[in-house]
Amino acid sequence: MIRVVIANDKPLLREGLRRILEVHEDIDVVAEVGDGQGAINISRKMPFDLLLMNLNMPGTSCLQTCSVIRREYPAISILILAFETSDQRIDQLLKLGVAGYLSKDIDPQHLIDAIRKIHRGEFILSPEVMERHREQHTKTELRINNFGLSSRELEILNYVVKGASNKDIGLALFISEKTVKNHLSNIFKKLEVSDRTQAALKAVRTKMVTLE
Known part of the structure; x- marks a missing residue:
């Protein structure tokens, strides 16, 4: 039996969720609460398996509620229902260890x-x-793999790997040698190296630049 607590500030929605869940023999709605503090209080009074919680409620925020329950009762799973899909809010909740994040317009069978x-x-x-989270994760990975180098800095790093001089790079990119030197200084700082050779080796080793 899956013991569920519903946390939602709208009585009509709580009743709707209860009716959807209780027609299934393996699910038992053991309590309903109208805010985050109510969810915390009920977790301290009785055992249950899953908290089905609305993202936006008055009083104690969803983040605060999840933080307290995950810390005090890590065995309780938390499933968030929301219309909002803010990347920041999702990341914060995932870091707290919620078990799921679903849109409120999900159909009943998918919720079950x-x-x-x-x-x-x-x-x-x-x-x-999931798609937005994957896109954000991919962007973060690219940012990490490139050590924060800009597209221009990556372009210059390519020339460095090929052995081009500052003058050659300047002529190829139509910029001054001084500008090339400034870019190289930023590249060395971001890669945490001290010269062109170390920069070239790190670029190849980390596959930022490939040797043709």
Whole structure:
């Protein structure tokens, strides 16, 4: 049996969720609360498996509620329902260890499936949130792999790997040698190296630049 607590500040929505869940024999709605503090209080009074919580509620915020419950009762899984798909809010909640983040317009059967999967130890994100999270993660990875180098700095680093002099790089990119030197100084700082040779070796080793 999956014991569920519903946390939602709208009585009508709480009732709707209860009716959706309780028609399934393996799910038992053991309590309903109207705010985050209520969710914290009920977690301290009775055992349950999953908190089905609205993202935006008055009083104690969703983030504060999740933080307290995850710290005090890590065995309780938390599933967030929201219209909002803010990358920052999602990242904050995922770092706190919520088990799922779904759109409020999810159909009832998908909600039931999500609750069952979470109870089995799976992690759930709605497709639109998953896509945005994947895009953000990819952008972060690229930023890390490139050590924060700009497109111009990467271009200059390519020439450095090929053995081009500052004068050659300036002529190729239609910039002055002084500008090349300034870019190289920034490149060395970001790569945490002290000269062109070290920069070239690190660029090849980390696959920022490939040797043709």
